[in-house]
Amino acid sequence: MNTCPWCTCWLHFLRLQASGLREKAEILEDERVEKTAAPGGAGEKSKHPPSAVYCGCHRWKLRSAEEKLANEEEAARFPRIKTLRANFTLPADGFYFFKFSLFFVMTCAGRAMAVLTSGGDAQGMNAAIRAVTRMGIYVGAKVYLIHEGYQGLVDGGDNIKLAHWHSVTDIIQLGGTVIGSARCKAFMTREGRVSAAFNLVKKGITNLCVCGGDGSLTGANIFRNEWSDLLDELVKKGRITDTMAKQHYNLNIVGLVGSIDNDFCGTDMTIGADSALHRIMEIIDAIMTTAQRYLALVSALASGADWVFIPEAPPQEGWEDNMCARLKGSRTSGGSRLNIIIVAEGAIDINGKPISSNYIKDLVQERLGYDTRVTVLGHVQRGGIPSAFDRMLSSILGVEAVVALLEASPETPACVIGLSGNQAVRLPLVECVEMTKLVQTAMNEKRFDEAIKLRGGSFESNWNIYKSLAFHKPPQSKSNFSFAILNVGAPAAGMNSAVRSAVRSGLSHGHKVYGVNDGFLGLADGAVFEMEWHSVAGWTGQGSSLLGTKRTLPNSHLEKIVETITKFEISALLVIGGFEGYQGVLELYEARTHYDELCIPMVVIPATISNNVPGTFFSVGTDTAVNCSCDKIKQSASGTKRRVFVVETMGGYCGYLASATGIAVGADAAYIFEDPFNILDLKTNVEHLSEKMKKDVQRGLILRNEKCHENYTTDFIHKLYSSEGKNIFDCRVNVLGHLQQGGAPSPFDRNFGTKLGVKAIEWLSEKLTENYRQGRVFANSPETACVIGLNRKVVSFTPVTELKEITDFEHRMPKVEWWLKLRPMLKMLAKYQTSFNEYVPGEIEHVTQRSISIDSGF
Numbered sequence: 001m002n003t004c005p006w007c008t009c010w011l012h013f014l015r016l017q018a019s020g021l022r023e024k025a026e027i028l029e030d031e032r033v034e035k036t037a038a039p040g041g042a043g044e045k046s047k048h049p050p051s052a053v054y055c056g057c058h059r060w061k062l063r064s065a066e067e068k069l070a071n072e073e074e075a076a077r078f079p080r081i082k083t084l085r086a087n088f089t090l091p092a093d094g095f096y097f098f099k100f101s102l103f104f105v106m107t108c109a110g111r112a113m114a115v116l117t118s119g120g121d122a123q124g125m126n127a128a129i130r131a132v133t134r135m136g137i138y139v140g141a142k143v144y145l146i147h148e149g150y151q152g153l154v155d156g157g158d159n160i161k162l163a164h165w166h167s168v169t170d171i172i173q174l175g176g177t178v179i180g181s182a183r184c185k186a187f188m189t190r191e192g193r194v195s196a197a198f199n200l201v202k203k204g205i206t207n208l209c210v211c212g213g214d215g216s217l218t219g220a221n222i223f224r225n226e227w228s229d230l231l232d233e234l235v236k237k238g239r240i241t242d243t244m245a246k247q248h249y250n251l252n253i254v255g256l257v258g259s260i261d262n263d264f265c266g267t268d269m270t271i272g273a274d275s276a277l278h279r280i281m282e283i284i285d286a287i288m289t290t291a292q293r294y295l296a297l298v299s300a301l302a303s304g305a306d307w308v309f310i311p312e313a314p315p316q317e318g319w320e321d322n323m324c325a326r327l328k329g330s331r332t333s334g335g336s337r338l339n340i341i342i343v344a345e346g347a348i349d350i351n352g353k354p355i356s357s358n359y360i361k362d363l364v365q366e367r368l369g370y371d372t373r374v375t376v377l378g379h380v381q382r383g384g385i386p387s388a389f390d391r392m393l394s395s396i397l398g399v400e401a402v403v404a405l406l407e408a409s410p411e412t413p414a415c416v417i418g419l420s421g422n423q424a425v426r427l428p429l430v431e432c433v434e435m436t437k438l439v440q441t442a443m444n445e446k447r448f449d450e451a452i453k454l455r456g457g458s459f460e461s462n463w464n465i466y467k468s469l470a471f472h473k474p475p476q477s478k479s480n481f482s483f484a485i486l487n488v489g490a491p492a493a494g495m496n497s498a499v500r501s502a503v504r505s506g507l508s509h510g511h512k513v514y515g516v517n518d519g520f521l522g523l524a525d526g527a528v529f530e531m532e533w534h535s536v537a538g539w540t541g542q543g544s545s546l547l548g549t550k551r552t553l554p555n556s557h558l559e560k561i562v563e564t565i566t567k568f569e570i571s572a573l574l575v576i577g578g579f580e581g582y583q584g585v586l587e588l589y590e591a592r593t594h595y596d597e598l599c600i601p602m603v604v605i606p607a608t609i610s611n612n613v614p615g616t617f618f619s620v621g622t623d624t625a626v627n628c629s630c631d632k633i634k635q636s637a638s639g640t641k642r643r644v645f646v647v648e649t650m651g652g653y654c655g656y657l658a659s660a661t662g663i664a665v666g667a668d669a670a671y672i673f674e675d676p677f678n679i680l681d682l683k684t685n686v687e688h689l690s691e692k693m694k695k696d697v698q699r700g701l702i703l704r705n706e707k708c709h710e711n712y713t714t715d716f717i718h719k720l721y722s723s724e725g726k727n728i729f730d731c732r733v734n735v736l737g738h739l740q741q742g743g744a745p746s747p748f749d750r751n752f753g754t755k756l757g758v759k760a761i762e763w764l765s766e767k768l769t770e771n772y773r774q775g776r777v778f779a780n781s782p783e784t785a786c787v788i789g790l791n792r793k794v795v796s797f798t799p800v801t802e803l804k805e806i807t808d809f810e811h812r813m814p815k816v817e818w819w820l821k822l823r824p825m826l827k828m829l830a831k832y833q834t835s836f837n838e839y840v841p842g843e844i845e846h847v848t849q850r851s852i853s854i855d856s857g858f
Helices: 005-018 022-035 065-076 079-086 100-108 125-138 149-155 190-203 214-225 227-236 242-247 273-282 293-303 319-332 357-368 378-382 388-407 429-444 448-455 457-470 495-508 519-525 554-567 579-593 622-637 656-665 679-693 714-724 737-741 747-770 800-804 818-829
Strands: 112-117 142-146 160-162 207-212 252-257 307-309 341-343 415-420 423-428 482-488 512-516 528-530 572-577 602-606 643-649 669-671 699-705 730-735 785-791 794-799
Touching (some): 112 149, 112 388, 125 142, 125 388, 149 190, 190 214, 190 227, 214 227, 214 429, 273 378, 273 388, 293 307, 293 341, 293 457, 293 747, 319 357, 341 357, 388 423, 388 818, 415 429, 423 429, 448 457, 457 495, 457 747, 482 495, 482 519, 495 572, 495 747, 554 579, 602 747, 622 656, 622 737, 622 747, 643 656, 643 714, 656 699, 699 714, 747 785, 785 800
Parallel strands (some): 252 415, 307 341, 482 512, 602 785, 643 699, 643 730, 669 699
Antiparallel strands (some): 142 160, 785 794
16 A cells, blocks of 8 residues: 555644644654645645545544644543643644544553553453554554563562563454453562552553453552652662653553452443353353352352352352252152252351351252262363353453553543443542452441442342242232233344243243144234243253244234134243344334224244344344354364465344444454455455464454445455465455354353343333223323333333334344444554544442442343
8 A cells, every 4th residue: 555645744744743843843844745745636835735525545534724723622532632632733724634533643652551460360361461452553552561460560570571563463352361360469569569560660650451350450459548758768779760750640540350250349340250151151051069158149140050159149048948948849740850059158147157069069969869969160160261251341441541640641540341231431549449348348247238239230230130040929809900922033042041030930820821823824823822831941051933933914914813812812922032023013102093802912022043033233143143153264274374264144124233242353454244345454454364374473354244335245354365465365254154153152142132021011010000091901102012122221111102212123223333333443443543532431330239239131
């Protein structure tokens, strides 16, 4: 690609401005005007480029005066950038500048940061290291990798190494941490922290990102608070000069929570927790004990365990009798041949006496005579490859950590980057640690109900849902209501989890529950049968749809559907499915004007690998599909040299699956319908990848959504890359197809489907009661036909009539998709010059008992 002399000169000009060399910058500006032709006119000398010009060299847009206001508002959020821009001498008659990313790079040039991992390792730490390293380099900073945690920081020397772009190539899929993690007693001493400070100053590092648990992050905060005193001590000892101390007067700290326990208050998920759940679920059929309290509870919910022991909820006196009675009842009346008991580390009874797995084993064998085995997972939970969720989470949090570090000032308190729904947020470190300590304090004082609430809304919700679904308690009275459950659209992993929880929750409310085979077509044909508690035993871990599912919409079968509803006296409908499920309920709602029988409450649980249902940020089945997509390709590519894989994903016109998989595997490009591209973009991508392949990169990965472009097909892209990469790399193509729909559901999809199933039945029960009059249910308001979904971090119900206005029915997806804001991150981590002004930085969220009480839905 040809280099544009105007851009090269202007880039040098900005660098001089950023470094304070104003006189040289002004001279250079005069030389540029005389020597460089304007981009808009051949050979014409002009000081100002024309408006709205795209430079072919770096693809940056030069903006016109009309866009000045918008850009100033954009820069106002970043004081450092605003200050730098004020130093520019820009012409009054033709305001122009590069996109925000270039200004951000200029402010970070020459700054240094370091990243370390500390405490117990967790899957996903490598993805965080990769994101911090590449984002730091992308914005112009020097990035150092500190090996062996705080021990490496204290020892210095070769433990602190300057990182390059390719230092973190091909580590996103690796478990553990490639830079090592060690517990360090020396750092707990004043002398050790003095040595650590000296090693940072020697490298010019004033920004530190720490990935670890609450102990590691607490240590980092102490280190920051002592920083000025540590520098004074180094000056007095003559190890650094007074000038060096003034140059490094402030240390910025940002934390990433790497812990499989997910016990850090303030964030919905910690790095490594989802992967640990994957390890547990892989051997759940053999499990009889597991290690951590969060993992114990969520794995019990995901597996349908018969009993779970967690420290926050000790069993009451006589629990041995109750547990044995439940196990016996599940075999005699429920038809179960296998019982699962999960024991968290630190489990105790109401008197504080420890409960061990061996004690439970002996108890079951003596009282019931059942053959019992104990399996202690231990550190198995830390092993293996990170899940797609952890890779995405770590990448998102790692990028935000760099932005937070470079925006920090001496007055900025140390923060932790956490997850709030689907958004990275900045949490005050001290508030998080104090709230986390309150949990242990409450448990020590035997205030167990309070301890559960302090764990957060999701933990409390998980515990309550588990108790309601694990054992059948006959309702005190039967209701007059009945509802039908049907799956609609393509099968998605997690559908069966939602059906199981809905059936059992409905029976607990006293309702009659019907299952419907084959979606709306089965409803029209009368393929309806009554379901009991034991009908859904073992459904949680099974993939596809056990009820059967069809894409048929109801409009062509309305008469027969109404007949079935009347025949079985169905009071409400629960539809679990994808876009067809949402569209079908919308059609039924609009048909209410002709059929009173359709004036019943209806709710849709989004379940599709495409994640294209309006009204929710996530759909049941999407997480499993992303996991299925990324690992198969990455593993097949791991033994090859100089090869590019072109992979086609499903998803229809919706590009979520391709984009999410692209982030999770570190793809070089992901082509989707929502982000239009042309032949020039393809050419740029090929050249970009060819340049990387000439150096240290051995493999490339290109993702293409199945309907991203009418003409640029998977075969076309494969041939293009094969031709242009000749003698540099060879190319292979892989169409994943229906592989993405199969397999056992991931822990995320099991739990998400379970929780949505319970909440949907609670909502239907409320609507049935509200709309019951004169001996019948009559629900005709828009609020009685909804989609249940996770929006940011709140589970909400949105009327299908409202969603109709924001739906692109031609392409079967929402008109606005939240995940598109992740696309710039994908491009930046693949080393593409892209606009940083599309990145939305995290907000500061304070951690209080009220904020953690919200059930995030995860």
